[in-house]
Amino acid sequence: MAAAGALFDQVLNGLTIGMVYVLLAAGLSIVFGVMDVINFAHGEFFALGAYFALSVAIATGPGGFWVALLVAPLLVAVVGAGVERFTVRPLYGRNPLYHILLTFGLVLVIKDVVELVWGPQPYQFAKPPVLRGTVEILGYGYSVYSYFVVGVGLLIAVGTWLALTRTKYGLIIRAGSMDRGMVRNLGIDVDRYYTLVFAFGALLAAVGGVVIAGRQSVSPGMGDSVIIPAFIIVVLGGLGSFRGAVVGGLAVGVVQTLVRSYVPVLEGLVVFLLMIVVLLVRPQGLFGNPEWAGADEGGDLLTVSGGGVFDSTLRRRAGAALVAAFAVVPLLVGLPSYYVNTLAVSIFVWALFALSLDLVMGYAGLVSLGHVLFYGVGAYATVLVVVNLVPSLWVALAVAIAVCTAVAWVVGHLSIRVSGVYFSMITLAFAELFHSAVYKFGWTGGSDGIFGGFDPTYGLVGGPAVRSIELVGDVELFYYVALAAAVGGYLLARRLIRAPFGSVLQAIRESEDRTAFVGYDVTAYKRRAFVVSGGLAGLAGGLSATLTGGVAPEFLAWILSGEVIVMTILGGMGTLYGPMLGAGVYLVVKDVLLSLTNAGSPLLVALGEFWQGALGLLFVAFVIFVPEGLVSLPETVASRIDRRSGGGETIAEDAEVSD
Amino acid sequence: MSDDDPPSDAARPADRASADVDPLLRLENLRAGYGETRVLDGVDMTVPRGEIVALVGRNGVGKTTTLRSIMGEVRPTDGRVTYAGEDVTTLGPVETVRRGIGFVPEERRVFPGLTVEENLTVGSYGGGDAANRRSIEDVFDAFENLDRRRDSRGTDLSGGEQQMLAVGRALVAGADLLLLDEPTEGLAPLIVERVADIVREANADGVTVLLVEQNVAAALDLADRVYVLDGGRIVYEGTPEELRADESVMDRYLGVGV
Numbered sequence: 001m002a003a004a005g006a007l008f009d010q011v012l013n014g015l016t017i018g019m020v021y022v023l024l025a026a027g028l029s030i031v032f033g034v035m036d037v038i039n040f041a042h043g044e045f046f047a048l049g050a051y052f053a054l055s056v057a058i059a060t061g062p063g064g065f066w067v068a069l070l071v072a073p074l075l076v077a078v079v080g081a082g083v084e085r086f087t088v089r090p091l092y093g094r095n096p097l098y099h100i101l102l103t104f105g106l107v108l109v110i111k112d113v114v115e116l117v118w119g120p121q122p123y124q125f126a127k128p129p130v131l132r133g134t135v136e137i138l139g140y141g142y143s144v145y146s147y148f149v150v151g152v153g154l155l156i157a158v159g160t161w162l163a164l165t166r167t168k169y170g171l172i173i174r175a176g177s178m179d180r181g182m183v184r185n186l187g188i189d190v191d192r193y194y195t196l197v198f199a200f201g202a203l204l205a206a207v208g209g210v211v212i213a214g215r216q217s218v219s220p221g222m223g224d225s226v227i228i229p230a231f232i233i234v235v236l237g238g239l240g241s242f243r244g245a246v247v248g249g250l251a252v253g254v255v256q257t258l259v260r261s262y263v264p265v266l267e268g269l270v271v272f273l274l275m276i277v278v279l280l281v282r283p284q285g286l287f288g289n290p291e292w293a294g295a296d297e298g299g300d301l302l303t304v305s306g307g308g309v310f311d312s313t314l315r316r317r318a319g320a321a322l323v324a325a326f327a328v329v330p331l332l333v334g335l336p337s338y339y340v341n342t343l344a345v346s347i348f349v350w351a352l353f354a355l356s357l358d359l360v361m362g363y364a365g366l367v368s369l370g371h372v373l374f375y376g377v378g379a380y381a382t383v384l385v386v387v388n389l390v391p392s393l394w395v396a397l398a399v400a401i402a403v404c405t406a407v408a409w410v411v412g413h414l415s416i417r418v419s420g421v422y423f424s425m426i427t428l429a430f431a432e433l434f435h436s437a438v439y440k441f442g443w444t445g446g447s448d449g450i451f452g453g454f455d456p457t458y459g460l461v462g463g464p465a466v467r468s469i470e471l472v473g474d475v476e477l478f479y480y481v482a483l484a485a486a487v488g489g490y491l492l493a494r495r496l497i498r499a500p501f502g503s504v505l506q507a508i509r510e511s512e513d514r515t516a517f518v519g520y521d522v523t524a525y526k527r528r529a530f531v532v533s534g535g536l537a538g539l540a541g542g543l544s545a546t547l548t549g550g551v552a553p554e555f556l557a558w559i560l561s562g563e564v565i566v567m568t569i570l571g572g573m574g575t576l577y578g579p580m581l582g583a584g585v586y587l588v589v590k591d592v593l594l595s596l597t598n599a600g601s602p603l604l605v606a607l608g609e610f611w612q613g614a615l616g617l618l619f620v621a622f623v624i625f626v627p628e629g630l631v632s633l634p635e636t637v638a639s640r641i642d643r644r645s646g647g648g649e650t651i652a653e654d655a656e657v658s659d
Numbered sequence: 660m661s662d663d664d665p666p667s668d669a670a671r672p673a674d675r676a677s678a679d680v681d682p683l684l685r686l687e688n689l690r691a692g693y694g695e696t697r698v699l700d701g702v703d704m705t706v707p708r709g710e711i712v713a714l715v716g717r718n719g720v721g722k723t724t725t726l727r728s729i730m731g732e733v734r735p736t737d738g739r740v741t742y743a744g745e746d747v748t749t750l751g752p753v754e755t756v757r758r759g760i761g762f763v764p765e766e767r768r769v770f771p772g773l774t775v776e777e778n779l780t781v782g783s784y785g786g787g788d789a790a791n792r793r794s795i796e797d798v799f800d801a802f803e804n805l806d807r808r809r810d811s812r813g814t815d816l817s818g819g820e821q822q823m824l825a826v827g828r829a830l831v832a833g834a835d836l837l838l839l840d841e842p843t844e845g846l847a848p849l850i851v852e853r854v855a856d857i858v859r860e861a862n863a864d865g866v867t868v869l870l871v872e873q874n875v876a877a878a879l880d881l882a883d884r885v886y887v888l889d890g891g892r893i894v895y896e897g898t899p900e901e902l903r904a905d906e907s908v909m910d911r912y913l914g915v916g917v
Contacts, residue, residue: 168784175770175781182768185730186785186832187756 009142010257016146016215018253019153023208024230025237025245026160027201033177033240034190034197036096037088038421040103040562042205043227044110049076049206050213050222051118054125065128065214069152073206080202084195090624092191096421097367101569102623104562107223108616115220116610122217131214149211156207157246164242173197177240228432228558229256232275235425238288247286268436275429276414283418319577326483330475337474342547343591347584348482349544352489354567354579356536359493361565362573363502364529365509366416369424369561370431373411374404374534376556377434378541380444383551386456393456393466393481393546400542401535408534412527419512428558435556449552456546466546482543486580489536493576496532505529566619572629581630590615682741683708683836683867684729684760689738690891691728698724700891701738706836711858711868713882713899715875717914721891722871723765726838729869730762731755742836757787761834761866765841767825769813775824776809782828789833791866798827801860819850826857830866837861839870843877855881875913879903887912 028042052072057064083106091098131148134141164170176183176190183190209222233252237244252271259270266273278286330340353375360366378400385396415426438444445451457463458477469477496502504525507515516522545551554560563586571582593615596608607614626632684706691699698721706712716722727733729740731751740748747755756762770778779795786792799806802823808816816824822842829837842858843851851874858881862868872878879885879899887895887902889912895902902908 171773171777171781172784175773178770178772179768181732181752182764182770183781183785184752185756185762185764186782186828187753187787188781188785189753
């Protein structure tokens with residue numbers, strides 16, 4: 001009896017969490033279904049709901065909880081409407097990737113704003129007395145609050161379902177999620193509904209945030225912790241399917257909770273495994289319908305082709321000069337060690353990482369949201385080899401590359417079969433799977449990672465330690481190793497892209513079907529690109545671990561996947577040097593912002609503390625206004641000047657095409 | 660376009676036609692394309708009020724693009740679209756439909772997850788100022804097949820039923836001019852007949868029709884007036900009888916050996 005009671009208690013707990021997931025996933029799923037927008041900022045709406053509730057409850061005093069439960073979600077809905085109107089709207093008609101990027105930037109901004117307003121410390125939210133305590137059923141006590149959460153969730157889910165199926169708005173929104181273009185062809189301005197849908201999604205997430213605030217503390221990271229499970233649920237249930245979000249949310253909540261108490265080894269892993277299995281068996285998710293995934297309005301990835309205003313000789317010379325400068329300047333000028341051995345080395349490492357991503361994203365059109373997988377696995381492999389087998393850096397890096405290509409081959413085999421958004425999600429799931437897994441084992445160092453005993457050497461078996469060799473002044477030899485890796489990676493990638501292999505990849509990016517009709521095995525080509533990319537990312541990870549002097553689970557955090565995508569877009573996808581440039585600019589800007597915290601003026605200090613938000617804003621502006629990245633700037637500027645001075649031909653505007 | 664050029668007197672058939680009819684829709688020198696590719700190279704044609712007009716031609720000559728330019732799904736690079744005396748060239752699909760143009764696209768595009776009745780209901784929320792507007796019950800009266808399948812989902816319908824639903828949906832949204840893109844495509848001969856009847860019935864009720872067809876025989880059976888499109892231009896205009904008699908045009912532009 002007691003066992004049954006405990007089981008029921010766990011199920012109730014699972015349903016409680018599951019209901020919160022339902023609230024999150026329903027909004028995400030509807031927004032995706034109608035607008036094709038993958039909203040990473042959805043978790044931040046959830047967090048905002050909790051924070052607004054906190055402030056509202058404090059302001060209104062006793063009974064504040066109930067006021068907050070009503071008011072906070074409405075406030076968040078207003079924020080959501082503003083976000084849609086001013087940032088999401090300009091991007092309709094582009095590839096869904098740009099919404100991922102945009103909302104990733106928004107995550108950084110909102111999170112920093114929250115920290116700025118409410119501070120980094122966690123808050124406890126006082127529940128009203130009615131909802132405290134337990135109810136006793138068959139001699140076992142159950143939390144009243146859990147019943148409350150399940151009740152609120154049920155009410156809202158049923159309400160949403162009725163609104164979707166029984167109202168005019170609901171019907172138009174459902175029709176829009178199946179075929180937006182056709183809704184327009186009936187004379188219905190479906191775009192007018194987007195703000196409403198987005199705001200409604202934000203409202204649902206905010207309700208989730210408010211009710212969870214009564215169960216756990218409110219902190220700035222709470223959005224991060226739910227967004228990935230929420231995505232998994234949406235993908236599991238089927239993108240755009242409300243039913244899928246409900247079933248998926250409840251199932252994930254219950255499975256997660258039961259696994260935590262009965263099979264703790266699998267905690268944190270089971271959800272990702274579940275998603276991977278579902279996607280492999282039924283790529284469209286449990287309730288998704290592949291036929292509904294509208295073929296309309298895909299929108300192309302905005303890649304840069306050619307060199308713009310600079311011809312290739314000039315660019316080659318500029319590149320060579322830059323590399324030469326990197327090689328010589330540190331030896332001649334006495335730069336502080338930090339700039340050479342830390343900042344510059346991280347730029348080389350991230351340039352290599354961004355380059356690896358660009359190979360698959362910019363050339364093959366595969367938007368990998370889990371590229372950190374290879375970076376992290378490379379880092380772990382390097383450290384593990386040095387600590388457990390041989391101390392040689394060369395052996396360790398070679399193993400890292402080998403392991404990552406193997407992992408990429410397997411992951412590629414499983415994930416390249418699904419396309420578009422599903423590919424992005426399945427790569428994200430694989431990365432998160434590994435991220436959760438490294439916490440589990442002793443040999444990976446658990447949550448502490450591995451820092452002691454990692455002392456790689458330059459020899460094959462022994463020799464001088466990597467970080468001990470200084471050349472001139474403070475310049476370490478490792479600086480040149482990283483530089484050589486970045487340049488070597490670039491040359492390898494360039495060789496590949498200029499070979500027929502590269503042409504086929506670009507053909508695939510432009511039109512997968514046509515490339516297949518010509519007779520190329522599209523999947524095999526994509527997989528090969530993915531394997532090469534995985535190897536390069538693994539090398540970057542290995543070097544990064546060497547720079548850091550160890551490895552920790554943060555090397556596998558999804559936020560790094562986001563950062564490397566940001567760098568790639570910032571620089572300009574589809575050129576090999578663009579993403580590398582983007583990595584440099586990103587890290588330098590970040591470094592400058594961070595250094596402001598030591599500045600004299602309080603305003604600058606505040607800006608320094610807001611560095612993530614500032615980067616986020618910069619990035620949002622880039623996605624909206626300069627989607628082709630930094631490398632497209634000279635050309636844009638040149639054509640502006642050209643037009644203003646009246647020289648040159650008028651640029652013919654492309655006919656607007658909606659598919 | 661070199662030796663395939665039509666004789667110069669046929670180059671502006673719209674002028675000739677407009678003299679003696681009340682044009683509901685007029686295309687003048689319409690040019691459009693996708694990115695760098697030009698598809699329409701100066702299309703001139705007139706759809707007189709109350710008629711059924713067919714636009715025929717081989718695959719890839721620009722028939723669908725013509726319809727999409729009228730709808731505003733493709734923005735013309737040059738030329739003019741006039742509907743009921745108003746310049747609608749730059750209007751998007753929503754505004755175009757609201758002026759009374761109904762669209763039945765290629766492959767019908769019924770909403771797959773909605774029931775027959777819901778599909779029609781969405782249509783009833785749309786549209787605008789058309790004088791001809793059917794109620795959902797009118798459509799069910801006219802198409803007893805659909806009436807029987809009210810609660811079936813769009814995906815569960817046969818091709819013919821989907822076509823009826825798509826036409827019904829456009830009529831419910833209100834259409835004085837109905838644009839039909841390949842209405843008989845993929846349908847069995849018996850169903851083609853049924854669809855033709857539907858188009859005739861709608862026409863008899865006052866709906867002007869412009870249909871695009873590859874199935875020349877079906878189009879000629881139905882139409883009052885035929886335009887032949889080739890290489891992005893109108894190369895022939897006439898009645899179905901005239902076209903049937905003109906072996907050289909049939910052979911040269913339609914690939915139909917007579």
